[in-house]
Amino acid sequence: MSFSIAELFTQHSQEKFELHENYLNNQMVRVLKTIGYDRTYTKALGQYLYDQQNTEYLDCLSGFGVFAVGRNHPTVVNALQETLTLELPNLVQMDVSLLSGLLAKKILATTPDNLDKMFFCNSGTEAVEAAIKFARYTTKREKIVFCEHGYHGLTMGSLSLIGEEVFREGFGPFLPGCSSVPFNDLAALEQALSNKDVAAFIVEPIQGKGVNLPDDNYLVGVQRLCKQYGTLFVADEVQTGIGRTGKFWAIDHWDVQPDMICMAKALSGGFVPVGGVAMTSKIMDTVFNRMDRAVVHGSTFSKNNMAMAAGLATLQVIEDESLVQNSALVGADIIRSINAMSSRYEFLKEARGKGLMVAIEFQAPKSLTLKAAWATLEAANKGLFCQMVTIPLFKDHHLLTQVAGHGMNVVKLLPPLNLTQKDRDWIVNSFDHAIADTHKVPGSIWSLGKNLAGHALKSKTGS
CATH class of the missing domain: 3.90.1150.10 (Aspartate Aminotransferase, domain 1)
Structure with missing residues (x-):
């Protein structure tokens, strides 16, 4: 009997929530059922999801920013299908791959001129972990400074740099030498850097939790202070990068040049996880400074052909469209x-x-x-x-x-970047109606509020 994913979907389409309750995170199922998000989606195209009744939903989360080009984009699908059928050598460990070189070249063409080397990994949190290690090795310093309310990932190094206690509770002790400063506070940052013992300051150009925008002079001031005190400036663009903010990189709004840019999410095209760190030659050449250190940091799957093909195709779609x-x-x-x-x-x-x-x-x-x-x-x-x-x-x-x-x-809202005028109207009109209903007290929406308060x-x- 041949193996078929389509048959698995057909045979088990009604078991999704039961399987998660039995074998995965059952609390997530409870959340979805409590708030009424327990839908069974059967199809996804572009910015839209479709359930079993073929109801169309506008996805304004895009997998937390993963689907910048929308779901199942044909250009990315074709690139992956082609990669699968070419019988290419893949993950030959005593070799270097062509596709990763091409993707590195294409990405670096979009970054500030001071960044000319790439490191690839599998996710945003791995990119942050690499940035921590590279900063420490390059500066010979231990300390890392981050921002309150910032988010950088959930592995232990990245978690040590998160400014939200809800993610940290019960997982300590954390990486030593990590401390936070308020976002948008240059005086606090200067105080933290003034002893000249901080390896890196890592910051989201726009904070994901809350979408907190910096003052116009903030990132320019960050760059100045980091240079003044010998600290590497790391921009975490895992969520904000690759077109999300209306510039290719969010740092482009303020014309700054960090020493490293962490990236992931949208680069995957929504298919194959891929992350990366763009950096200066000085950082790359310091970390990988001898032949016996050529493999001092890496990842088994990081430059696999499918991930690199997804990245190349995604960047092409963003450019072409x-x-x-x-x-x-x-x-x-x-x-x-x-x-x-x-x-x-x-x-x-x-x-x-x-x-x-x-x-x-x-x-x-x-x-x-x-x-x-x-x-x-x-x-x-x-x-x-x-x-x-x-x-x-x-x-x-x-x-x-x-x-x-x-x-x-x-x-x-973090929707795909290919929204149409119809989608724009859909969003604006939906918020208009929903907000209007909140002003009707008592009303059906406040009955919902009462139930939520009870839970x-x-x-x-x-x-």
Whole structure:
């Protein structure tokens, strides 16, 4: 009997949640069922998902930024199919591969001029781990400084650089020599670097948790301070890079030149995990400084042909379809259109972001009825108001979104970069209706809020 993935899908299509409850993370299933996200998707094309009833959903998360070119893009599919059928030598360990050289050349053509070497790995967190090791070896220093509320991955080195306690709780002790400073605070950064004992400062140009934007002078100041105190400047562009913010790299908005750029997510085309670090020749040549150190850091699967082909095809699609420019135009239009609603809605604080990395933030209202309703939700669990918004966005408007981080009243959009005018209207109109419903107290959306508050209180008490 021949093996068939299609047959497996057909035979077991109704078992997805049961399998996860029995053999994987059953808490994730509980979350999905509680908030009504327990759909069985049967097809995915571009920016759209389709369930068993063939209902179309606009995916505004894109796998946390993985599907920059949309799902199942034919150019990427064809590249992978071709790679599979060519019988190419792959992962020949006492050799170097052609495709990784071509991908390195193509990526470095997009980076600042000071970066001219690439290291490939399998994920964003591996890219950050490499940056930590390379910075320590290059500077002969131990300390790494990161930002409060930052996110850099969940392996132990990366986790040591996360500024969100919810991810760190119970996993310590962490990598020694790591400390945080507030984001957007140059004075605090200078104090942290002033002893000239910090190997690297790692920062997301725009923080993913909350979509926090830097002041115009912040990253320019970061570059200056790092040079002044001999610290390497590492830009974590795992989420913000490769067109996400309306520039190829988010650092391009502020015209800075870090010593390393960490990347992953979108580079995969959504098929084969791939991460990387772009760096200066000085860093590469310091770490790999002798023939006996040629393999001092690497990864077995890191330059496999499928991953490299996915990266090459993805970059070609982004170029051919002008997706960086589309991200800038459509994202700015969405932000502008949602901000235009603020005079009508007390709960709406602002929309912000760059390109198609967008946050919609909510706030406590002033009128007494709305203020009391808000306070009830906040007392149960901070950030619950946003969950009350995302659920009807999904169930009623078929828009897949998420809360931007733990304990914050921010909804985050991270859609594919190929959104159309129809998609733009879909997003704006859906938010308009959902936010309008929150201002109807009492109303059906507040019945949902009451149920969410009840679940949150049960979780706190462990009942």
